[in-house]
Amino acid sequence: MVALLLLFLSCVGTTNGFGKFSVSMEEKCGETVHVDVFGKHAGRLRPTRTTKYKPNMRCTVTFYTAESHRFVIVFRRLDVEFEPFCDDDYLQIHDGNTTSAPIIPGLPSKMCGEEKPKGDYVTSGSSMTVFFRSDSWYNDNGFDFIFTIFHTGTCVEGEMKCGNERCVSMYLECDGWNNCGDDSDECPISTLIVLAVVIGIVFVGIIVASTVLYLRRRQTTKSRKEKKEDKMLCIHDHIHHIIHSQAESNEDSTRKDDTLTRTSVGLPW
Ligand SMILES: [Ca+2]
Numbered sequence: 001m002v003a004l005l006l007l008f009l010s011c012v013g014t015t016n017g018f019g020k021f022s023v024s025m026e027e028k029c030g031e032t033v034h035v036d037v038f039g040k041h042a043g044r045l046r047p048t049r050t051t052k053y054k055p056n057m058r059c060t061v062t063f064y065t066a067e068s069h070r071f072v073i074v075f076r077r078l079d080v081e082f083e084p085f086c087d088d089d090y091l092q093i094h095d096g097n098t099t100s101a102p103i104i105p106g107l108p109s110k111m112c113g114e115e116k117p118k119g120d121y122v123t124s125g126s127s128m129t130v131f132f133r134s135d136s137w138y139n140d141n142g143f144d145f146i147f148t149i150f151h152t153g154t155c156v157e158g159e160m161k162c163g164n165e166r167c168v169s170m171y172l173e174c175d176g177w178n179n180c181g182d183d184s185d186e187c188p189i190s191t192l193i194v195l196a197v198v199i200g201i202v203f204v205g206i207i208v209a210s211t212v213l214y215l216r217r218r219q220t221t222k223s224r225k226e227k228k229e230d231k232m233l234c235i236h237d238h239i240h241h242i243i244h245s246q247a248e249s250n251e252d253s254t255r256k257d258d259t260l261t262r263t264s265v266g267l268p269w
Pocket residue numbers: 081088089134135136137138139
């Protein structure tokens with residue numbers, strides 16, 4: 001079980017771990033969020049913290065960071081009510097600090113349905129504005145994406161170099177989030193973890209098998225004991241019946257002898 005927990009943590013990571021945070025459109029609706037290069041360097045954005053987004057949402061949230069940095073976005077999920085022109089519920093991510101700014105290069109002008117944008121998308125500057133709206137009926141699970149601040153050039157202390165030459169915070173390494181955009185900040189599952197998981201599964205299997213075997217044996221022993229007790233009870237009843245019959249027979253014989261004696265002697269009754 002410990003091995004499984006380790007694997008889970010290594011694969012999923014913790015949402016609010018050091019250097020990153022989780023936020024929803026609902027709680028920051030209409031606000032501007034500063035992503036500090038000396039604070040948390042990455043975030044996870046969803047419409048709400050609930051399973052499904054709410055009806056009649058009209059939310060705009062602007063994110064900005066230092067002039068030297070940009071944002072990279074990686075989608076984890078898109079599940080917004082589908083309509084061919086995405087006119088009912090939709091998501092837009094603008095490359096700037098207002099909704100008048102163009103859409104981030106590569107992303108659709110409106111996003112809906114379940115086909116999430118693949119790959120990574122970067123802003124041209126240090127800000128981005130997210131807009132999400134929903135109509136009055138039928139709400140799906142929404143969207144879920146990771147955004148990370150990065151810069152190119154020489155990485156400084158506290159940063160790691162991604163495979164695509166981006167520099168991101170070293171605290172984002174192997175945390176379960178694709179912060180570089182090419183997954184190079186994430187660790188492959190090590191042989192040791194795989195071995196630990198296999199041993200864990202075998203261990204759990206042995207415990208389950210042993211428990212089942214023990215319960216079956218216990219049930220079998222109980223059945224045998226009950227059969228033996230039934231047999232003894234049957235024998236006891238049989239013996240009791242024989243003794244009782246014998247006693248009744250003896251009593252009848254005595255009564256007959258007494259009758260003959262009284263009759264032959266002529267004693268009164
Ligand atoms: Ca809807």
